[in-house]
Amino acid sequence: MTSPNPYNHSSSPTRHRSWQRLEALAAQGQPHLRDLLLADDAVGTECGSQSHPGTLRAKRLQLMAAGLCLDARHQAVTLEVLDALLELASDCQIGPQAQALYRGEPINATEGRAVLHPALRGGAMQAPPWGADQAQRIEAELHRFLSAAERIRNGLWVGHEGQRITDVVNLGIGGSDLGPRMAVAALEHLASAQVRVHFVSNPDAWALHRVLRTLDAARTVFIVQSKTFSTQETLTLAASARRWLHEHGLQTPAEQAPHLIAVTAAPAVAAQQGYLPQHTYTFWDWVGGRYSVWSAIGLPVAIAVGPLAFREFLQGGHAMDLHFWNAKPQHNMPLLLALLGIWNRNFLHCPSHMLAPYPSRLDAFTRFVQQMDMESNGKSTHLDGNTVQIDTGPIVWGGLGIDGQHAYFQLLHQGRHRVPVDFIGVEREDTPLPLAAEHHRVVLLNQRAQALALAVGRDRADTEAELRAGGMPEHQVQRLLPHRTFAGNVPSNTLWLPALTPHTLGALVALYEHKVFCQAAIWGINPYDQWGVELGKTLAKAMEHAAETTPHPPT
Numbered sequence: 001m002t003s004p005n006p007y008n009h010s011s012s013p014t015r016h017r018s019w020q021r022l023e024a025l026a027a028q029g030q031p032h033l034r035d036l037l038l039a040d041d042a043v044g045t046e047c048g049s050q051s052h053p054g055t056l057r058a059k060r061l062q063l064m065a066a067g068l069c070l071d072a073r074h075q076a077v078t079l080e081v082l083d084a085l086l087e088l089a090s091d092c093q094i095g096p097q098a099q100a101l102y103r104g105e106p107i108n109a110t111e112g113r114a115v116l117h118p119a120l121r122g123g124a125m126q127a128p129p130w131g132a133d134q135a136q137r138i139e140a141e142l143h144r145f146l147s148a149a150e151r152i153r154n155g156l157w158v159g160h161e162g163q164r165i166t167d168v169v170n171l172g173i174g175g176s177d178l179g180p181r182m183a184v185a186a187l188e189h190l191a192s193a194q195v196r197v198h199f200v201s202n203p204d205a206w207a208l209h210r211v212l213r214t215l216d217a218a219r220t221v222f223i224v225q226s227k228t229f230s231t232q233e234t235l236t237l238a239a240s241a242r243r244w245l246h247e248h249g250l251q252t253p254a255e256q257a258p259h260l261i262a263v264t265a266a267p268a269v270a271a272q273q274g275y276l277p278q279h280t281y282t283f284w285d286w287v288g289g290r291y292s293v294w295s296a297i298g299l300p301v302a303i304a305v306g307p308l309a310f311r312e313f314l315q316g317g318h319a320m321d322l323h324f325w326n327a328k329p330q331h332n333m334p335l336l337l338a339l340l341g342i343w344n345r346n347f348l349h350c351p352s353h354m355l356a357p358y359p360s361r362l363d364a365f366t367r368f369v370q371q372m373d374m375e376s377n378g379k380s381t382h383l384d385g386n387t388v389q390i391d392t393g394p395i396v397w398g399g400l401g402i403d404g405q406h407a408y409f410q411l412l413h414q415g416r417h418r419v420p421v422d423f424i425g426v427e428r429e430d431t432p433l434p435l436a437a438e439h440h441r442v443v444l445l446n447q448r449a450q451a452l453a454l455a456v457g458r459d460r461a462d463t464e465a466e467l468r469a470g471g472m473p474e475h476q477v478q479r480l481l482p483h484r485t486f487a488g489n490v491p492s493n494t495l496w497l498p499a500l501t502p503h504t505l506g507a508l509v510a511l512y513e514h515k516v517f518c519q520a521a522i523w524g525i526n527p528y529d530q531w532g533v534e535l536g537k538t539l540a541k542a543m544e545h546a547a548e549t550t551p552h553p554p555t
């Protein structure tokens with residue numbers, strides 16, 4: 001039986017009755033979040049609490065998957081809205097679209113490519129939908145780069161002069177930087193004390209110098225990461241790194257060889273540039289740059305935390321895949337996250353979406369998801385070639401929640417933008433510091449307080465009562481009232497990780513990947529190309545060429 005091709009019909013979701021129903025629901029106005037939460041009678045209860053799950057709405061907005069808990073009770077949706085959103089998902093054939101992805105069909109239609117990054121973490125599967133041969137190739141390359149990581153970690157991979165490697169410098173940009181940079185920081189507590197991992201993405205000379213000035217060339221390995229091996233910024237950094245090795249006594253290709261690793265989907269191009277095949281780790285054109293942390297692009301992560309932990313990271317991602325494939329739409333966490341985002345973007349017309357992780361080790365997570373989401377869904381052409389008439393990917397921004405509270409959260413509370421937030425927290429924190437538990441208590445308190453304050457705000461009557469209770473003279477109460485009242489009704493999700501581990505991190509990354517996929521599937525756009533970025537690259541090359549061919553006036 002041939003599968004239904006999801007791209008043979010018009011791509012706009014507005015043609016569905018469910019879309020029109022959602023428009024009508026939004027137009028008729030929805031209850032304030034304060035009232036929804038009061039009705040749920042579940043304010044302050046733990047995510048997924050069995051003893052006090054609250055109303056049906058509250059129950060349906062709390063899901064567990066791959067060890068993570070999504071608490072979406074602070075979303076401005078009624079059961080009626082939730083049902084209409086699920087109907088939209090069914091109308092848009094998310095299921096068949098996901099199946100096409102896993103079978104390796106060329107769903108990246110504008111580049112004629114398959115999109116199989118989930119295969120990179122599907123090693124344990126008995127009969128993978130992408131085929132046993134593909135699975136074998138993936139495992140063989142995984143084994144190769146994990147062995148390299150192990151040898152660097154245990155001192156068997158030595159520099160030209162026989163010294164142990166103490167520093168690894170990752171040179172790459174975009175997807176060849178953000179994923180591994182994020183994961184190394186998130187798992188910093190597991191990192192080897194023997195080998196430090198650094199990241200340089202910016203071709204600005206200082207960015208490289210500030211790392212190199214502290215390093216010993218004889219003990220340093222550069223990993224040049226580039227899917228295409230043609231990105232100007234990365235090649236500029238790589239040339240400068242090689243020159244630095246040269247200046248520090250490693251002059252011939254043979255002397256430099258143990259200090260240079262290439263990771264790329266274009267190994268022939270790397271070979272032309274002098275990188276040895278045995279020091280080149282590869283992946284495939286069906287791995288998008290922003291989805292490549294699971295491939296050999298993850299080598300710096302494996303060096304930092306070791307092969308075992310890297311495999312746990314893959315397993316965490318795979319656990320989320322299994323959930324995504326098997327869970328019913330109503331219980332499907334990535335789908336729910338996507339649908340709530342669609343409600344906020346297309347029906348409540350929120351132009352941006354904020355990520356606020358509270359564990360400091362997730363500092364780089366927002367920038368990572370920002371690329372994944374904005375480069376994927378920042379599109380205005382449907383798959384059928386028609387111009388999109390609805391809003392697509394939001395502006396994704398944010399950063400560590402606690403720091404944000406003292407910087408830009410004011411705008412969330414009282415500004416003119418309604419900004420939905422994803423709060424990300426960990427339930428358990430094992431930092432070996434005497435007062436670690438107290439630190440954690442303060443962090444959690446703040447995270448919970450912000451989600452609540454944004455949702456419920458503070459109405460006029462409560463504000464008035466509070467000001468009067470403080471003994472404020474009446475004329476002052478009346479003058480301050482409008483300034484001290486908070487509209488609230490700002491929607492948020494809270495994602496709880498039991499602890500920050502390779503497994504939960506993998507699940508979290510895969511969750512956002514699937515969310516982005518589901519939203520693209522609903523909007524009818526291709527999340528896997530990035531022609532906008534290509535234009536900038538082409539223009540830079542053309543300008544370089546013009547400068548080279550224009551005769552300079554004699555000096």
Ligand SMILES: O=P(O)(O)OC[C@H]1O[C@H](O)[C@H](O)[C@@H](O)[C@@H]1O
Pocket residue numbers: 173174175176225226227228229230231234289290375530533534
């Ligand atoms: O890995 P590379 O081929 O060097 O590409 C690095 C980056 O280049 C561009 O900016 C693309 O839009 C990104 O998706 C990609 O990750």
